[in-house]
Amino acid sequence: MVDVFDVIVVGGGIVGCAVIWEMTSYGYKCLLLEKNENLVSEASSGNSGMLHTGFDAVADTLELQCIQHTFPKMFGVLEGFGLPYNKTGATMVAWTQEQAQIIPTIAQRCRAAGVSFCTEISLSELYSREPGLRKQAQGALWIPGETVVDPWLTAISLAHDAKKKGAMIKTNAVVQNISRTECERQRIQVMTSLGQFTGRVVINCGGLYGDIVDKLAGLQHFRIFPKKGQYAIYPQKVGHHINSSILPIPTSKGKGEIIFKTVYGNVVVGPTFEDSASRARPESDAGTIRRLVRLGESCVPGLEGCPIVNTYTGVRPATETKDYHIDSYPESCWITVGGIRSTGLSGSLGIADNVRRLVLHQHALEPSGPRRTGLERMDIKFVPPCHARIDDVLYTVTHPITLNGVWKSRDSRL
Numbered sequence: 001m002v003d004v005f006d007v008i009v010v011g012g013g014i015v016g017c018a019v020i021w022e023m024t025s026y027g028y029k030c031l032l033l034e035k036n037e038n039l040v041s042e043a044s045s046g047n048s049g050m051l052h053t054g055f056d057a058v059a060d061t062l063e064l065q066c067i068q069h070t071f072p073k074m075f076g077v078l079e080g081f082g083l084p085y086n087k088t089g090a091t092m093v094a095w096t097q098e099q100a101q102i103i104p105t106i107a108q109r110c111r112a113a114g115v116s117f118c119t120e121i122s123l124s125e126l127y128s129r130e131p132g133l134r135k136q137a138q139g140a141l142w143i144p145g146e147t148v149v150d151p152w153l154t155a156i157s158l159a160h161d162a163k164k165k166g167a168m169i170k171t172n173a174v175v176q177n178i179s180r181t182e183c184e185r186q187r188i189q190v191m192t193s194l195g196q197f198t199g200r201v202v203i204n205c206g207g208l209y210g211d212i213v214d215k216l217a218g219l220q221h222f223r224i225f226p227k228k229g230q231y232a233i234y235p236q237k238v239g240h241h242i243n244s245s246i247l248p249i250p251t252s253k254g255k256g257e258i259i260f261k262t263v264y265g266n267v268v269v270g271p272t273f274e275d276s277a278s279r280a281r282p283e284s285d286a287g288t289i290r291r292l293v294r295l296g297e298s299c300v301p302g303l304e305g306c307p308i309v310n311t312y313t314g315v316r317p318a319t320e321t322k323d324y325h326i327d328s329y330p331e332s333c334w335i336t337v338g339g340i341r342s343t344g345l346s347g348s349l350g351i352a353d354n355v356r357r358l359v360l361h362q363h364a365l366e367p368s369g370p371r372r373t374g375l376e377r378m379d380i381k382f383v384p385p386c387h388a389r390i391d392d393v394l395y396t397v398t399h400p401i402t403l404n405g406v407w408k409s410r411d412s413r414l
C-alpha cells in the first residue's frame with residue numbers, strides 16, 4: 001500500500017519549516033522535501049535575523065497581515081522552545097534636513113499599518129538612547145518592538161518540533177517532477193532524487209526556486225529575480241556602541257542599510273540591495289564591504305579602527321509583481337507560497353496559518369490525525385565547529401549570524 005501524506009511541503013527554508021510545523025501541529029500527516037543536505041540553506045540562511053513589527057509594510061496587504069499574525073505568536077514559540085531573542089527596538093535616524101522632513105510621513109504610515117506605537121523623538125532623547133551615534137542627526141523615529149532572533153535556530157526549531165510531532169523530513173531530496181493525473185481523487189505524485197512520494201496537497205515553499213518548482217506542476221504566475229544583500233560583521237566587543245537597530249530613512253528599494261546588533265551581540269552593517277545574476281549565494285565584494293564599513297563608522301564613530309570579523313551575502317527571492325504570493329489551485333492539488341522577498345522570517349507563522357486555512361477550506365482537506373499543539377523547551381547545545389545538538393539530533397548550522405555569534409568572534413559568554 002502506498003503511504004499517502006496529507007501534505008507534502010517542497011522546500012526547507014523558514015517558510016517551509018513554519019508550514020510543516022503548523023500543519024503537523026493541526027494533525028496533518030506531513031512530509032517536507034529539501035534539495036540541499038541541510039535545511040535553511042538558501043534565502044533563509046542570509047537574512048538579518050529581524051522579527052519586524054510591520055511598521056513599514058503597506059496597509060491592507062497580505063504581507064502586513066502575515067507579519068501581524070506572526071509577531072505575537074512568535075514570542076510564544078521562542079519562549080516555549082527556549083530560543084534567544086532581544087527586543088532591542090529600532091531607531092530611524094535622519095542625517096539631513098531633507099530626510100528629517102520625511103519622518104512625519106513615515107510615522108503616519110506606521111499608524112496606518114496599525115503599528116501606532118512608532119513615535120518621533122527629540123534629538124536629546126535620541127542621544128540619551130543612543131549615545132554612540134555621530135552627533136549630527138537631524139531627526140529620529142523610535143520603533144519599539146523590533147526584535148532580533150537567531151534566524152537559523154528559529155527555523156530549525158520549527159522543523160525539529162514538527163518532526164517530534166510526527167512529520168517526516170527528507171534532505172538531499174530534489175523534487176524533479178510532478179504527476180497530477182490523479183488530482184481528481186486528491187492524489188498527487190512527487191518524483192524526487194530519493195524516489196516517489198504521494199500526497200493530497202503539495203505546498204510549494206521553494207523560495208529562491210519557487211518559480212521553477214511551480215513549472216514542474218505546469219504553473220507559471222511569477223518569475224524570481226534574485227536580489228543580493230551584503231553584510232559586514234563586527235566583533236561582539238563593539239556591541240556596546242548601539243542599543244537598538246539603527247535604520248536609515250527608507251527608499252523605494254526598501255529599508256536600506258541597517259546598523260544592528262545580532263542576538264549574539266555582533267554589530268552588523270547591511271544588507272545592500274543589488275541585482276544578482278545568480279540564485280546561488282555569491283561572495284561579498286571588497287568594494288561594497290569597504291563602503292559598508294565607512295557607513296558604519298560614519299554613523300557610529302566607536303566602530304572606527306575596529307576590524308570586521310567576517311562578511312556574508314544573502315539572496316532575496318523577489319518577483320516583478322507583489323511581495324507575497326500565497327495562491328491555491330485545488331484542481332492541481334497545489335498551493336504556491338512564492339516570492340517572499342524581505343520578511344519571510346517575520347511573516348512565517350502568518351503565512352503558515354494562511355496555508356492551513358487554504359488546505360482546509362479550498363482543498364476541503366481535514367487533518368487525518370489529532371492536533372499536537374504544546375511547546376516543549378528544547379535542549380540546545382552548540383558543538384564546534386559548526387553544529388548544534390537539539391534534543392540529541394545533530395544539525396549543521398548554516399547561518400552566518402549563528403556561526404559568527406557562537407564561535408568565530410565570541411569574546412565573552414554564550
Ligand SMILES: Cc1cc2nc3c(=O)[nH]c(=O)nc-3n(C[C@H](O)[C@H](O)[C@H](O)COP(=O)(O)OP(=O)(O)OC[C@H]3O[C@@H](n4cnc5c(N)ncnc54)[C@H](O)[C@@H]3O)c2cc1C
Pocket residue numbers: 010011012013014015016033034035036039040041042043044045046047048049050051052173174175176205206207208209210213228229230271313314315316317340341342343344345346347
Ligand atoms: C539580505 C536579506 C535580508 C533579510 N532580512 C530579513 C529580516 O531581517 N527579517 C525577515 O523577516 N526577513 C528577512 N529577509 C527575507 C527572508 O530571509 C526571506 O523572505 C525568506 O528566507 C524566504 O524563505 P523561503 O523559505 O521562502 O525561501 P528559501 O530560504 O529560499 O527556501 C526555499 C527552499 O526550497 C528548497 N527547494 C527549492 N527547489 C527545490 C526542489 N526542486 N526540491 C526540493 N527543495 C527545493 C531550497 O533548497 C530552499 O531550501 C531577508 C532576506 C535577505 C536575502
